[in-house]
Amino acid sequence: MDTQTQAPFEPHYKSKRYKKLGRPKRWRKRLSLLFAGLLVAMLGGAGWFYLTPSGSDIRYMMADTLITSQHRYLAKYLIGQSELDRRVAEYAKKFDEMGRIKDEHNVALAAHPDSDVQLERISTAKYKGYIMYVHDPKMIRVATTSIVGSGETVLSMVKRTGAIAGVNGGAFDDPNWDGNGFKPAGIVMSGGKVLYKGDGMQASVNVVGIDRDGLMVAGRYKPSQLLAMGVRDAVTFQPKFIVNGKGLIKNEADGWGIAPRTVMAQQKDGTILFVVIDGRQPGYSVGATLYDIQKLLLARGAVTAANLDGGSSTVLVKDDAVVNKPSSQYGMRYLPSAFLVFDHPEDFDAGNIWSGIDMEHFDSSKPRTQSAS
Known part of the structure; x- marks a missing residue:
């Protein structure tokens, strides 16, 4: 059992x-x-x-995206330090060459009885943003910070001056990436006066601006040349990438990475277009290459276009409100300059916040306090 x-x-x-x-x-x-x-x-x-061409294309796109950000040094982990240095130098050389291409100014400035400022919403699977159309280019002026020792937000500039709208402007010195923005890079012009000239009157710099007749001017010039040309308002940035109605950026790989963008352009009738593209916000808008913006503008008949400061500086203000979604988690950056749009631009005077200050020894990493000398 x-x-x-x-x-x-x-x-x-x-x-x-x-x-x-x-x-x-x-x-x-x-x-x-x-x-x-x-x-x-x-x-x-x-x-x-x-090791593969397709993988390398993506790797270099990622590196270029980092190059346009405050984390440029991280690009060395993708392409190596020597290649990073070579690529930055290559971009600088290429942008200078693009800035020297002669512009025939194929623009017939038309009378613009309608001074309305219009917004077009841009939305693709990759990026989102706006195009602001300013039909009368003479309504545009360069404004500057009003705070000694510090930059100023575009929203504050718009409200302070009574402007209709505004976008961020030119480059500035920001060694610690804290967004202070008092010390410009290159030059700043407003009202036909050179307010700031970091390298003197005879040094060539890449500029974006507009002359007394409303004609957009972009490229590599000396401040003395700009005055002789009758340029009224200008800031320093680069590159100029549409000249005489033709795009200079050959493909996506040369589009300087994916980032938030601010771009100024002009159509044949003189209308100025400001393109503001949001970026660095996955799920909403990752940003655009300059090749993306070039295609966008050529489709809208732009004959001239140039890049302005982008990244976390990118902002569009209209009717005393921020229209886009700036990428910085800290909000709008404090900037030295902006392009503003006025109902009565002839009444605007930017003054000169930098007059009497020895900017050669100014440390923009120390905000707010800076006495005149």
Whole structure:
């Protein structure tokens, strides 16, 4: 009876025991296979990323995106320090060459009885933003910060001056990336006067601006040349990428990475277009390359276009409100200059906040307090 009663249960007992003892071996084998698969995938992905043309295109696009941000140094982990230095120098050289291309100014400035400022919403799977149309280019002026030792937000400039609208302007010195923005880079002109000339009157810089007749001027010029040309308002930035109705950026790979963008352009009838594209916000808008903006503007008949300061500086203000979504988690940056639109631009005087200050020794990483000398 004992044999009969034990026999049916013996296989069951052994089965449980063998399963219990065999389970770790099977799991170890599965984990080993999983890790091996992951390792192969990682090595294969790294090989594709670093060794194939398609992977390299993406890698360089990522590097260019970092180059346009405050984290430029991180690009060395994608392309190496020597390649990073070479690429930055290559962009600088290319932008200078683009700035020297002669502009025939194929613009027939028309009378603009309608002075309305219009907004067009831009929305694609990749990026979102706005185009602001200013039909009368003479309504546009460069405004500057009103705070000694600090930049000023575009919203504050618009409210302070009574402007209709405004976008961020030119480059500035910001060594610690804290957004102080008091010290411009290059030059600043407003009302036909040179308010700031970091390298003197005879040094060529890339500028974006507008002359007394409302004609957009972009390219590489000396401040003395700009005065002789009758340029009224200008800031420093680059590159000029549409000249005489033709795009200078050949493809996506040369589009200087994906980022928030601010761009100024002009159509044949003189209408000025300010393109403001949001970026660095996954799920909403990652940003655009300059090649993206070039296609956007050529489709709208732009004959001239140039890049303005973008990234976390990108902002569009209209009717005393911020229209777009700036990328900085800290809000709008404090800037030295902005392009503002006025109902009565002839009444606007920017003054000169930098007059009497020795800017050569000014440290813009120390905000707010700076005495005149």
